[in-house]
Amino acid sequence: MSAHTGRLLLSPQDPFLLPERAPLTATLSEAGLLGTPLEGRNQAFAVGERFLQLVIFAGCSVRIELSPIGEAPFCHIRFTGPFRQPVFLSGRNTRPPRCRSCRGRLRSWREALSGRDNAGVQITCPACSEASPPWGYDWKGQAGFGRLFIRVEEVFPGEATPTPALMGLLEGSSGCKWQHFYIQDD
Ligand SMILES: [Zn+2]
Structure with missing residues (x-):
């Protein structure tokens, strides 16, 4: 097993807030961030047709695998949560x-x-x-707290950034401000 590349996480700035998933899923599907649900993978989605307009990858040489091929890592999106209270997510990059x-x-x-x-x-x-x-505390985008997270796998920390348009969609759907951070599993 190679080391986990990393993931981009999105969560409300207020770690106690718990937005409803259904309207978020509907908004993000309609906007083209989320594609079809992935069979056999709980709460996971393929990336949608406008994923690369809503999440900007830095550099011109980034190669993004957008569909599953065997067990190789590929780009997909999943929800983590809801949790009854804020949980702390950290990794080897924290x-x-x-x-x-x-x-x-x-x-x-x-x-x-x-x-x-x-x-x-x-x-x-x-x-x-x-x-x-x-x-x-200022975690510098290398750890975060929340009750619901949207995870974009696999993203090297800092390699991809959510656009203001995506942050606006999240805020519009949930009524609260969002933040993003990056985690690499230990
Ligand atoms: Zn101090």
Whole structure:
């Protein structure tokens, strides 16, 4: 098995919000982001006909496999969630987040978030003593929190960016602002 290339994740900026999936699926299908549901893959879709207009890939040499061939990685979209409370997604690309007050690094982020109920956690910045919830730190798009995620597989971190049009579709369908980040599985 080769290492996981990575994924682009989209989730509401407020990690407590849980948008309804049905209107999101309808909006994103109509807009051409989502294609047909993939058989045998739970909550997964092929990319739609306007995927490459709604998610911009950097560089001209990027080769994107858009349909499944055997077990090889290919580009597809799936939902993760809903979760009863915000869950923390991180990966091998996650680096210590920065405090938004003093920009100090939280090097002990793994310990601070291990085995706890993240919804109630406050983490005190070791540099300035400001206490913030974990999503109050600046994770630089390398980790995120939420109750529902849209995952675009497989995307190297930073290789593909959602367009303002896509962010507008998400906001229009759910009534809340969205963010994006990238995860590479360990
Ligand atoms: Zn601080």
